[in-house]
Amino acid sequence: MKKWIPGAAGVVVVFVAIAAFYSTYAGNKPSLTPTNPPPPATAQLPGRIVPENQSVPALAATQPSATTALVSGAPSVKLLAELRESKDWRAFALSARSRPEEGGRFYAMYVTNYCGMGIAGMPEVAREAIANRVATTGTVTPPALEMTNKLSAYCAAFSSSEEATDLFKSVKDAAADNRDPLVAATKRASAALDAKSEAEATSAFKQLFALGDPVAPYFNQMLNRAMRMSAKTDNREDLWFDGKLYSDVTQRTMLGLAVVAASCSAQAPCEIDIQMMLGCLGGQFCTDSRQDYLRHLYVVPNGLTDAQFAEGLTLAGRVQTRVAERRADAFLR
Numbered sequence: 001m002k003k004w005i006p007g008a009a010g011v012v013v014v015f016v017a018i019a020a021f022y023s024t025y026a027g028n029k030p031s032l033t034p035t036n037p038p039p040p041a042t043a044q045l046p047g048r049i050v051p052e053n054q055s056v057p058a059l060a061a062t063q064p065s066a067t068t069a070l071v072s073g074a075p076s077v078k079l080l081a082e083l084r085e086s087k088d089w090r091a092f093a094l095s096a097r098s099r100p101e102e103g104g105r106f107y108a109m110y111v112t113n114y115c116g117m118g119i120a121g122m123p124e125v126a127r128e129a130i131a132n133r134v135a136t137t138g139t140v141t142p143p144a145l146e147m148t149n150k151l152s153a154y155c156a157a158f159s160s161s162e163e164a165t166d167l168f169k170s171v172k173d174a175a176a177d178n179r180d181p182l183v184a185a186t187k188r189a190s191a192a193l194d195a196k197s198e199a200e201a202t203s204a205f206k207q208l209f210a211l212g213d214p215v216a217p218y219f220n221q222m223l224n225r226a227m228r229m230s231a232k233t234d235n236r237e238d239l240w241f242d243g244k245l246y247s248d249v250t251q252r253t254m255l256g257l258a259v260v261a262a263s264c265s266a267q268a269p270c271e272i273d274i275q276m277m278l279g280c281l282g283g284q285f286c287t288d289s290r291q292d293y294l295r296h297l298y299v300v301p302n303g304l305t306d307a308q309f310a311e312g313l314t315l316a317g318r319v320q321t322r323v324a325e326r327r328a329d330a331f332l333r
Contacts, residue, residue: 074212074213075102075103075212076102076211076213079096079102079107080107080214082096083111087154089112089155089157089158090155090157090158093108093111093167097171100174100175100177100183101181103180103182104180105171105175105180105183106180106216108167108171109172109183112168112171113168114154114164114274115154115155115158116161116164116165182211185216186216186219188204188207189204189207189208189222190220191204193225193226196229198229198230198332198333201229201332202328205332206328209323209327215263217323218259218262218263223259223323224256226332227239227241227246227255227331230331230332230333231247233245235247238252239252239256240331241255243330250308253298253302253304253308254315255312255315257309257313257315258312258313258315258316258319259316259319260294262316262317262319262320265320272290272293273290275293295309
C-alpha cells in the first residue's frame with residue numbers, strides 16, 4: 001500500500017472524496033493524492049461520527065437542542081447508537097449490511113468508504129508521521145497523538161484498504177434492491193437534482209426528511225445542490241435558503257459555513273472530525289474543537305470577520321431546524 005501523509009492540501013481532500021462517493025456509487029477507493037480543495041463555501045459535507053471521548057463544543061449558542069436528537073422511529077436510530085460506540089468499523093459494517101430495513105447498507109457503505117481511502121493502513125502511517133514530528137520539532141502535542149490514534153483505530157481491523165473497498169462494493173451491489181430506505185431516498189433525491197426536476201426534488205426531499213436521519217440530508221452536498229437549483233439565477237454559485245437569495249460572495253460563504261456546521265451534532269457523524277484528525281496527522285492546524293477548526297478554515301482563507309463567522313454558526317441552527325421540521329420548502333422552491 002502506498003503510504004500517504006497529508007500536507008496542507010491533503011487535510012481537506014476528504015471533502016472531495018466523499019462527495020464523489022455517494023453521487024456515483026462508484027465504490028472505487030478515492031485517491032488520497034493531495035489536491036487543491038474547492039472553497040469551503042461550495043463544498044458541503046456529509047457527516048461523520050464523533051470520535052469516542054472527544055469533546056464536542058457547541059457550534060452556536062442558539063443551536064436548538066431539538067435538532068441534535070434523532071427523530072423517534074427513524075430507521076437509523078439503533079445503527080447510529082452502535083456506530084457511536086463502535087471501535088471497529090469492520091465489525092460494524094459486517095453487522096449493518098444484513099439490516100437494510102434499518103439503513104444498514106447506507107451506513108455499511110459509509111464506513112467502508114472511509115476505510116477504503118487508506119485509513120485502514122494508517123496505524124503505520126501515523127507512527128511514521130509522529131516520529132517525523134518528534135524528529136523535526138522535538139515533541140508531539142497530546143491532541144495530535146490522541147486524534148491520530150483514534151483515526152487509525154476505527155479501520156485497523158481491516159487487513160488493508162482494498163478489503164474495505166471490496167466490502168463497500170459488495171454492499172453497494174446488494175443495495176441495488178432499494179430495501180434500504182436511506183439508500184433509496186438519497187438516490188431518488190440525487191437523481192431529481194441531476195434532472196433538475198423541481199417537483200420531483202421537492203417530493204424526494206420530503207421523503208428524505210421524513211426518515212429522520214441526521215446524515216442523509218447532507219450527503220452528496222444534497223442541501224447545497226437543492227439551494228443552487230432554487231436560486232434560479234445565471235450565476236451557478238448563487239444559493240437560495242428559507243425565502244432569501246444569497247448572491248453576495250460573503251453571504252454565500254456564511255451559508256456554506258452554516259451547512260457544513262449543521263451537519264455536525266452530538267449524535268450524527270461529522271466530516272469535520274476526520275478533517276481535524278488529518279490536520280493533526282499532517283502537522284497542520286491541530287485542534288479537538290470543531291468550532292476552532294471551522295474558524296481556521298473560514299475566517300482566514302475565506303475572509304469572514306469574527307462577527308460574520310458567528311452569524312454563519314447561528315445560521316447553522318436555522319438549517320438544522322428546517323431539516324428537523326421536515327421543511328423541504330426551505331431549500332426548494
